[in-house]
Amino acid sequence: MFIIDCPWCGARDQSEFSTHGEAHIVRPEDPETVDDTEWGQYVFYRNNVKGWYRERWMHAFGCRRWFNVLRNTASDAIATTYVPGAPRPSLPEDT
Amino acid sequence: MVKRARLPGALLIDQKQPITFTFEGKTYQGYAGDTIASALAGAGQWVLSRSFKYHRPRGILTMAGQDSNTLVQLLGMPNVLADKTLITDGLQVEAQNYTGSLMNDKEAEISKVARFLPVGFYYRAFFRPKGIRNRIWEPIIRAKAGLGKVDTRHRGGYYDKAYGHYDVVVAGGGLAGMSAAISAAQHGASVLLVDENPILGGAMNYARADIKGKRLRARCAQLRQTIAESANITVMTDTVCNAWYVDHWLAVIKGCRLHKVRAKQFILAAGSLEQPAIFHNNDLPGVMMGSAAQRLMNLYGILPGKNAVVLTGNDDGYGVALELREAGAQVQIIEMRDLALAQATLHDGCVAAGLRIHYGSAIYAAKADRNMHHINGVEFGKIAGKGTIAKEHQQISCDLICMSVGYTPTYQLALQAGGKLGYDDDTAIFSIENLPKGFHLAGSLNGVFATDDVQADGQRAAAQALDGLEITHSLAADFLPVMVQVNHPWPIFEHPDDKNFVDFDEDLMVKDIRNAVKEGYNELELVKRFSTVGMGPSQGRHAALNAARLVAEATDRQVRDVGVTTARPPFSRETLGVMGGRVFSPERLTPMHHRHAELGGHAMRVGAWWRPGHYGVGVDRVAEINSEVRNVRENVGLIDVSTLGGLEILGADAAQFLNRVYTFAYLKQPIGRARYLLMTNEAGTVIDDGVACRMAEDRFYITATSSGVDRVCRQMLWLNAQWHMDINIINVTAAYGGMNLAGPNARKVLQKLVSDEVDISAEGFPYMGLREFQVAGIPAIVFRVGFVGELGYEIHVPATAAEYVWDQVLAVGQEFGIQPFGLETQRVLRLEKGHFIVGQDTDAMSTAEEINMTWAITQKKPFFIGKRSIELRNRALSKRKKVGFRLPSGITSMPQESNLVLKNNKMTGFISSVWLSPTLNAVIGFAYCAREDAQIGNHITIKCDDGTLHQAEIISPHFYDPDNARQKL
Numbered sequence A: 001m002f003i004i005d006c007p008w009c010g011a012r013d014q015s016e017f018s019t020h021g022e023a024h025i026v027r028p029e030d031p032e033t034v035d036d037t038e039w040g041q042y043v044f045y046r047n048n049v050k051g052w053y054r055e056r057w058m059h060a061f062g063c064r065r066w067f068n069v070l071r072n073t074a075s076d077a078i079a080t081t082y083v084p085g086a087p088r089p090s091l092p093e094d095t
Numbered sequence B: 001m002v003k004r005a006r007l008p009g010a011l012l013i014d015q016k017q018p019i020t021f022t023f024e025g026k027t028y029q030g031y032a033g034d035t036i037a038s039a040l041a042g043a044g045q046w047v048l049s050r051s052f053k054y055h056r057p058r059g060i061l062t063m064a065g066q067d068s069n070t071l072v073q074l075l076g077m078p079n080v081l082a083d084k085t086l087i088t089d090g091l092q093v094e095a096q097n098y099t100g101s102l103m104n105d106k107e108a109e110i111s112k113v114a115r116f117l118p119v120g121f122y123y124r125a126f127f128r129p130k131g132i133r134n135r136i137w138e139p140i141i142r143a144k145a146g147l148g149k150v151d152t153r154h155r156g157g158y159y160d161k162a163y164g165h166y167d168v169v170v171a172g173g174g175l176a177g178m179s180a181a182i183s184a185a186q187h188g189a190s191v192l193l194v195d196e197n198p199i200l201g202g203a204m205n206y207a208r209a210d211i212k213g214k215r216l217r218a219r220c221a222q223l224r225q226t227i228a229e230s231a232n233i234t235v236m237t238d239t240v241c242n243a244w245y246v247d248h249w250l251a252v253i254k255g256c257r258l259h260k261v262r263a264k265q266f267i268l269a270a271g272s273l274e275q276p277a278i279f280h281n282n283d284l285p286g287v288m289m290g291s292a293a294q295r296l297m298n299l300y301g302i303l304p305g306k307n308a309v310v311l312t313g314n315d316d317g318y319g320v321a322l323e324l325r326e327a328g329a330q331v332q333i334i335e336m337r338d339l340a341l342a343q344a345t346l347h348d349g350c351v352a353a354g355l356r357i358h359y360g361s362a363i364y365a366a367k368a369d370r371n372m373h374h375i376n377g378v379e380f381g382k383i384a385g386k387g388t389i390a391k392e393h394q395q396i397s398c399d400l401i402c403m404s405v406g407y408t409p410t411y412q413l414a415l416q417a418g419g420k421l422g423y424d425d426d427t428a429i430f431s432i433e434n435l436p437k438g439f440h441l442a443g444s445l446n447g448v449f450a451t452d453d454v455q456a457d458g459q460r461a462a463a464q465a466l467d468g469l470e471i472t473h474s475l476a477a478d479f480l481p482v483m484v485q486v487n488h489p490w491p492i493f494e495h496p497d498d499k500n501f502v503d504f505d506e507d508l509m510v511k512d513i514r515n516a517v518k519e520g521y522n523e524l525e526l527v528k529r530f531s532t533v534g535m536g537p538s539q540g541r542h543a544a545l546n547a548a549r550l551v552a553e554a555t556d557r558q559v560r561d562v563g564v565t566t567a568r569p570p571f572s573r574e575t576l577g578v579m580g581g582r583v584f585s586p587e588r589l590t591p592m593h594h595r596h597a598e599l600g601g602h603a604m605r606v607g608a609w610w611r612p613g614h615y616g617v618g619v620d621r622v623a624e625i626n627s628e629v630r631n632v633r634e635n636v637g638l639i640d641v642s643t644l645g646g647l648e649i650l651g652a653d654a655a656q657f658l659n660r661v662y663t664f665a666y667l668k669q670p671i672g673r674a675r676y677l678l679m680t681n682e683a684g685t686v687i688d689d690g691v692a693c694r695m696a697e698d699r700f701y702i703t704a705t706s707s708g709v710d711r712v713c714r715q716m717l718w719l720n721a722q723w724h725m726d727i728n729i730i731n732v733t734a735a736y737g738g739m740n741l742a743g744p745n746a747r748k749v750l751q752k753l754v755s756d757e758v759d760i761s762a763e764g765f766p767y768m769g770l771r772e773f774q775v776a777g778i779p780a781i782v783f784r785v786g787f788v789g790e791l792g793y794e795i796h797v798p799a800t801a802a803e804y805v806w807d808q809v810l811a812v813g814q815e816f817g818i819q820p821f822g823l824e825t826q827r828v829l830r831l832e833k834g835h836f837i838v839g840q841d842t843d844a845m846s847t848a849e850e851i852n853m854t855w856a857i858t859q860k861k862p863f864f865i866g867k868r869s870i871e872l873r874n875r876a877l878s879k880r881k882k883v884g885f886r887l888p889s890g891i892t893s894m895p896q897e898s899n900l901v902l903k904n905n906k907m908t909g910f911i912s913s914v915w916l917s918p919t920l921n922a923v924i925g926f927a928y929c930a931r932e933d934a935q936i937g938n939h940i941t942i943k944c945d946d947g948t949l950h951q952a953e954i955i956s957p958h959f960y961d962p963d964n965a966r967q968k969l
């Protein structure tokens, strides 16, 4: 159980949050024009990294807002949290 | 019953309170505060258990709960630590792992000659073909691997959880930990100090640092006093900090309670574990750690031997010798170092006391009586080189061998946190690095051993913690401790007759480790898997260092390069009760909950909700459900639907938003009308459904499934976080109480509760109509839906008034034969009507096409979530299809949900819903079957739980009232 710094509420226990996988998955602008392979990539394929990972979280038992977390999947260290639309933070040096 | 005098001044026992207990059926007496092991030792019973493989007698090794020699059986509880568990009057204790009796174990004789379970046995056995392993080896392994017996009739105790939040948690209440706790608390930090012993003080309670032996006791008393007077230090003794997780989430266990503790800063001051030397018979009763002898004397008043030999490689061994001497024992010292290196405070004290010291020597073998119940002598000689002893040996008669040859830091929690253990092969000094932020070490974990330095190191750790808390302080954050070498680099001496144990738990000897390396397992992790070294109950606490030394030597490397095996939680044994215990699981009750209980509702758990499944005295569940079904069909029923998810979508873009999120069309939905909602995900799978009520141009009140509403709401919030449409999404599930009034008499009942101005006639309030009016004087949202297939009104009122409205509806409905009905009844009613339930009749692959719901998908709109995938999946249809089926009512075995649909003995689908319909007098249900078989009139084969096969006829899933005449009344 780690602590997540909600961009709106501040630091709270992980049990207040729900996680929803990789962040910055861009939905194809016009789904009708992409081929099936590209569409399948969008729907099903996600990176599964050991190390720093940008992922979506939601403060389910708090403000119920969505935000992004830059988390190390191996150590559970969290480098930063940021709101949707904010520029992507770069990966920490020690990767 | 043997009674022997105890030494005076024992810290933990009260000799005024005798306690009687039994061990192996024999009665013993100890005192309040005695552990099982100390009480037995006090009575001269040194054999406590038999070893794992060779059934050798074993006794006290650490007296600190850190070895498996002392594991005993209590009534209903196996593998209890005899050196930690206190005796109580009438306690019945049995030894473990023997055949015959503890003192005369038949298997001990066998294992003297037979080479049973050679090293690598398990590893090899489990690589054999599976059948051989299961049939031949498993029963043998199970019989041999048993330490203790589980009593399946045992009634567990009360286990619970608690939470704690502190600025600083200190694990370990010795000098370093006490010092750190005091320093942190003096600066205003809230501190939790955890120690596994009954009293604070750690080694100060039994070890000695000066010749007179008074210094540590005095200092300890003073620190204990300061802590007792500190308002912001919480002390938990008899408590173990068993695991570290990220951000200093600590599993702290005291008795039957797990404390989930969050620390802002964590100080590990858990001290060190004394390590054994390796020589022939180093495992037998009478051979113990020097610290174990000191604990026995100072904590329990037990003299562990009259003729003692202390094997030492550090100054602590001389403290042990002095203490034994003062307690009246004859003592000789076998010093592994030369005189020049041995000179220090306590050594000089022993010289002054006239104790005989054999310098530069080591033990070659311990001698024991024929039964090996206790050692009776020692054979030793000059050290000729690393691990070798010169040919000329001397003998000493003795009944005690104390080992003081070094320590390993109690590094487990630090390594769990990602710390890296370092080891200097020349000085045999450990170091721990790479700790996460806010994790500090204090005391001997830092390689600090001198008394004043240990106390200063506790202050230094507190300074670091205060820095982390951003509390200003004037504590010295840095100082240079005197480095003390406490470890002899090579206390391992092989013997041609083996029985020189590296791992006492697993009965592994020097040659076993060497053989593992010879087999090619040259990394420590591989040696561990192959030989099982460190896998026993004490998890390598006394085996890891010597095993690493042997692997390093055999592979011509340094110990620092071999390292230690990975440390994972838990640190020590944890009962299942502690992990299970009371679970905090939220439960939700509807506003009418208490009425259901009064009406005889049979509560069932649905997600977090408690709902009545049906009502009645409970004699015949099926009959009660069917009776409720009939009453809805013939008269009128009322069901609590408050658990149904409720969302409000407000704003100019509300209709546009629903159009994107659901498959149907909502832009032109008129105000005052309800419309079906079907939700698919991006993969085109059906994930939720409900009803959209258009309350205004810019306001929808929508329902979602009870279990799905949180997910649906989250997803909506996520989507609009990207789309930025002009809407608000509010989960109002708990704000409303809902009930569904259904049956041919429903209108008559409702009429009695509304004013005359409200037109609820078939024309004025038609099917799928939506109105807002007062019901029993309470403002309500009412809409007509036909989930159960009858004329029905869904009435949603403010939650606070829901029980009142429920009561009113039931009261005025009396004359029309109203009865409440439950969730199980509703499931039967909707099955008869042919309505599916998301999650019951769909799974993670179900498309609208498979479940015959394509009518709810609008292809005309340019975009909705799932559209692209639905088109794709429509081009290559799945192999299955959901159908309705019927079996004759006289069927002998009743099919159940999840029973398989078979074709040529292969599974093509399964039953998702089934019931013997009281309305249709036939078994009806939904099933998935092969698409090519899914035509009306075909037959599918269903396999029941009892293995019987039945031919079911595929019929239209609209079993009841296919023309929808009744719901449109």
Ligand SMILES: [Zn+2]
Pocket (backbone or CB within 6 Å): A006, A007, A008, A009, A010, A059, A062, A063, A064, A065
């Ligand atoms: Zn928040």
